[in-house]
Amino acid sequence: MEKAKDFKGKFLLLFVATFVFIFILSWKTPRRDRSAPKPLRAPPACPLWVSNDTITPLRNTKHFLVSAYMDQRVEGLDIRIIGLFRRDSVQPLHCLFCCGGHSSTTTPTTILQHSDNFGFPFVTTDAMCGIPKNCHATHVTLLTQPHTERTSNLSWLPIRNHKTNGKKEMKFNFTVCISNLFGDYNNVLQVAQTLEMYRLLGVNRVVIYNTSCGPELSRLLDSYSQEGFLEVVSWPIDKHLNPSHGWLFSLVGGDVHYFGQLTTLNECIYRSMERSRYVLLNDIDEIIMPYQHDNLMSLMNTLQQQQPNTGVFFIENHIFPKKHFEPSGRFHLPQWNKVPGINILEHIYRENPDRNVYHPYKMIIQPRMVEQTSVHEVLKNFGQRYKVPPDVCRIIHVRVGLQGSLTLEQLHVDKRLWDFQEKLIPNVDKVLQRVGLLHSDRRS
The missing domain is CATH 2.60.40 (Immunoglobulin-like)
Structure with missing residues (x-):
């Protein structure tokens, strides 16, 4: 009996000691505030992979x-x-x-x-x-x-195009957006003449979207890129889709219109929006040429004064058929004989547009006043649109004629390019010499 009482006493003492120990331990250890918010997990880090591709x-x-x-x-x-x-x-x-x-x-x-x-x-x-x-x-x-x-x-x-505080000064006055080069295009002489003509007219930057081009043209583009006048944007659309060589799906099929031309034109507008006052949207074989002004800035200053709330200026396309040559051969220069491509100075006969059918225009735009564009018109814009009279400015477009039935007598003589020949020819010679394409047999 005594042993049982002694066991109960020891058990009670052990129970009390354990309770006191637990109480002391809980008193010294800070209690977690259940009302406090749980620590936030850090959001996932980014970016892990930035695409350097254009598509x-x-x-x-x-x-x-x-x-x-x-x-x-x-x-x-x-x-x-x-x-x-x-x-x-x-x-x-x-x-x-x-x-x-x-x-x-x-x-x-x-x-x-x-x-x-x-x-x-x-x-x-x-x-x-x-x-x-x-x-x-x-x-x-x-x-x-x-x-x-x-x-x-x-x-x-x-x-x-990150937002900056204050008004941002434009780096360029004029940028030309060219889309697209494909099919191993190698019209070297006409490209050199066109780029040098634009430089004389006051263009500061040309952007070209390139899917493929010939080896000589690639050398020429590399040279212009190195000096900073040209920005070549790689456009490997054929690696992802079946691009069309024509403009209408019902005629030619394929996945996308003209190698994604509409996408590149819009991309170029936004690429240029914060750095160029004006953007010219046209093809590589077209020159937007002022006929009453010496350069594009003089032209646009006049047009903006006359049309102050206008952000889109339509320029009428005029075809100079490449099959008709200026008869004297004055600009058939021997140093250009082995350069691939068309010599635009030799083509002075111009078709008068048939305005009874749809006639295309190209555009000079203020990029911040345009949201979306197509090839020959804008789709969404702010402000007004204006068709520039062809006697003020028109496109010189040397290519296959649209009205093949016209005789030479029915065409109009247009020698506007010859007004720039004194500077244009040596400038073209210089760039062709630089890339090793100028023939040594030069006429004195």
Whole structure:
């Protein structure tokens, strides 16, 4: 009996000691404040992979991304992502931003398909979205689902044309946008003459989108790029799609109009928007030529004074058939005999446009007044549009004639290019010499 009482006493003493020990331990250890918020996990780091390509496939879609630009002209939609989307597969998309090295929450996009597609399956498309608050966005990508923490396999695009404080001074007065070179195009002499003619007219920068060109032309373009006058943008559209050599799907088939010409023209407008006062949209075999002014700046100063709220100036296309040559041979220069391409100085006979049928124009634009463009007209713009009278400015376009039945007597003599020959010829000689294409048998 005594042993049982002794055991109970020891058990009770042990129980009390254990309780006191637990109480002391809990008193010394700080209690966790259950009302305090849990520490936030750091958002996933970004960007892990930035696309340096001009055409980037968008994961889990049939679409392609080209470039991203800040564009605050449309309220609430700060970013414009230019792409090539398959028209029958457009679905809701979400913008994901890289903000100071970490990814944001996603924001919904507004998908704007351009109205001109000429029947082709792929269309130039703008994906518009707003930047989240307190996000200093440097890169952006598109997702098919709302935000996921897995960012390791995303293709990020750098955001260009960042907003700056105060009025930004334009680096260039005139930029020419050329799209596109394809099919091993190698018209070296005409390209050199055209680029040097534009330099004489006051153009500061030419941008060319190049899918493929001939070896001699590639050397010429490299030379112009090295001196900074030309910006060549690689455009490997044929690696991703079956591009068309024609303008209408019902006639030629394919995935996209003229090697993505509509996309590159729009891309060039935004590429030039914060650095060039004016942009000329035309082809490599066309020269937008003032006829009452010595240069493009004098022309535009006059036109802007007459049309102060105009951002789009249409310039009429005039064909100079390449089969008709100036008879005296005055500009059939021996040093150019072995240079591939057309000598535009030899072609002085001009077709009068048939205005009873559709007649194309090209454009000089103020890029900040244009949202979307097609080849011969703008699709969305701010301000007014104006057709420049052909006696003020017209396009010199040396190519196959559109009205092949016209006789020489029915054509008009137009020697406007000859007004620049004293500077044009030595300048062309200089650049051809620089790339090793000038023939040594030069007429004195």
